[in-house]
Amino acid sequence: MSQDSSERLTAAVRDAVADGRRLTVAGAGSKRNILPGTSGDMLTTMEHAGIVSYDPAELVITARAGTPIKALQAELALHNQRLACDPPQFLGQGTVGGMVAAGLSGPGRPWTGAVRDAVLGVVMVNGLGEQLTFGGQVMKNVAGYDVSRLMAGSFGALGVLLEVSLRVAPVWEDDVTIAFDLSAAKALDRCAAWRQHYLPLQGSWWHGGRFHVRLGGSAASVAAAMHQLGGERVDFPWDHVRDHALDFFKPLSASGDHGDKTLWRLVVPPAAPMVEAYDDMAVMWAGGLRWWWHDDEEAIQTHVKAMGGWAWAMERAPRLPAAERALMRRIKASFDPAGLFGSALPIEVDHAD
């Protein structure tokens, strides 16, 4: 499946400019259920797919936006490589363009980095219908502002991604999960202590008194870490954590009835104090990301503010400080002066704070 639709997509943007129509850019729509709604005609990049270039020894792959992440991974796996980030793929549906536009991170974030860390270059169409190239296919590049990384997490507000170059990494020789029976607070204590040791940590997940830790790297370093950390070796579906497919993420499941509660995503300093919320709470990123089923938005906002973090509920927009929001709006206008692109970027909503 490989097709170059860059001219068609660019023309579609130019037509919309001419007709004064709004557009919403989408990949496979795999994140539709977790993002706020947007307005405008749907412009999908799905058929603009295929790997443009890949030389494993360069550690860089360039792919069209509509390429399924699954296809990209399959190609990388043939050469014993993987993405140098851990984005949700929503069980294989997500596209490379959507992955960059959403900039979401799975359980490996603190160790493998975020999508923006792996982005090296983009080809995009801005709101003037201009095809622009920023960054490149090389690791180090400080020519001009880093627009390619700005595209990561921009939710389609700045333009249509046509092509993305990503840094890739070698696969781990060994990939092992160890588990511990621990309270969340005790699990976080261990994470804080481990931060001072050279360990092949690649993921963490705490829920319901069970703490899972992923170790990945050379066989020698994984074996040494298993010896050092102890715990019980288990199988664990990290892709289900990554893709929000575990029962915990479902409002009603065998693991509990969350009733009318909303699932909040709290980003906090990893060592911030832990509240004991038992079945309603799950913790990732060695403490830096906490999922909490809760029915009181103000309580969540107060709590997260006190810890120096921020919160985001599924299908809602996170709050932004006024000066940042204003700057983001000006940046959006610099790419899209006519406000052509509707998006889930949380810059339109005014909050009282």
Added chain:
Amino acid sequence: MRALKKALPASCLITDGPGLRPYECDGLTAIREAPWLVALPETEAQVAAVLAVCREHGVSVVPRGAGTGLSGGARPHADGVVLGLSRMNRILEIDPANGIARVEPGVRNLAISEAAAEFGLYYAPDPSSQIACSIGGNVAENSGGVHCLKYGLTVHNVLGARVMLMNGEVLELGGPLYDTPGLDLLAVLCGSEGMLGLVLEVTVALLPKPPEVAVLLAAFADVGAAGQAVADIIGAGIIPAGMEMMDRLAVQAAEAFAKAGYPEDAAAILLIELDGSETELARQGAVVERLLSEGGAYQIDVARDADAQARLWKGRKSAFPAVGRIAPDYYCMDGTIPRHRLAEVLTEIDSLSEEYGLQVANVFHAGDGNLHPLILFDANKPGELERTEEMGGRILELCVAVGGTVTGEHGVGVEKLNQMCVQFNGAELSQFFRLKSAWDPDELLNPGKGIPTLTRCGELGGMHVRHGELPFPDLERF
């Protein structure tokens, strides 16, 4: 000036005399200009006061860290203020539980690692100027270092920043957090060369020190074979902590200067640093040694103790001053190329060297494709600087032509403005200017740096006509 004197204590202002001299240039000493005045605020309130005065009077502001930049990013304007942040140099917090340090912009890069050492932690990016350069400047330039293939650039190791916009607004971007809401302002601030905002505070990630380190030196009779060995090592799934290449002229200069024990007959040497646990290192070291010898290395030395490693690195780290001793002047380029084009690029640089009659020593961050050709010249010979600059421009155009970039880590500053016209077209440059306006609509912050105007590129057009093609057919010409 009256307004500034009211806003700042006299000890924080340099208004005339020899005190201004050190601020005439940064590490790019060929381009100098005396600033109108220098402000050295010690607090955030003083920074705000300086910006307020400059805003009111429409005076431009050139932010400056330690002044070690290599592209003239901190070059002053005769009618502008240099705002030096070197006195804001407190380490505010080392927080091992969260794995971060919070520091003021004037803190030196190396001072962070020194302060974190008692917890077994360090700050990974290590530009060669790390003894002197400051973290605020590192953010502005998105500085790299010899370990960035494995551990990333500044942008990968900075989690948060407190930033003041030219309009006086203060933004708190990120923090000890792995994710931020909205647009990634921190990503675009990194490498923005002081043109978007002033960094008042930085939160950096600290990493645990690797328990063991080994450094290998491999000598090759052929530059292409050395390049292929680099590709083979990465192809085998090994990401060394550092991987550096030097060509014959660079090796000879470094050896004469540092007595590092480099084989002077080599066409190229590779320096490879591996890190990790003891068993991991033993296995990786064996694989790397095998690949090197299969790849044609005729000499491989392994340094396991810290002294021997420091000696091997000393040659590489002193390569620039060493080259400085074999010629009256040298001009340092900073292109990045896809690694597999290395042999071709070096051959082309050789023929440019012949064409211009100027010697070139090549130092190469082989792991990440960042090439530093050093052109040797004598500024006292009439016309030689101009010829050097022209040849340098052609090397950077070559880097762009093979799919690379005009600057990997030193920044555009004022030095590489012309080459930016080769890499970006009119629409892309216009997008950069609109992005700049979103942060600094009056264009008071570090004007004239980083991004060339369309007019400048249009006027340059004539110099760059090749094969009868105009490089920017879509640009208006004046």
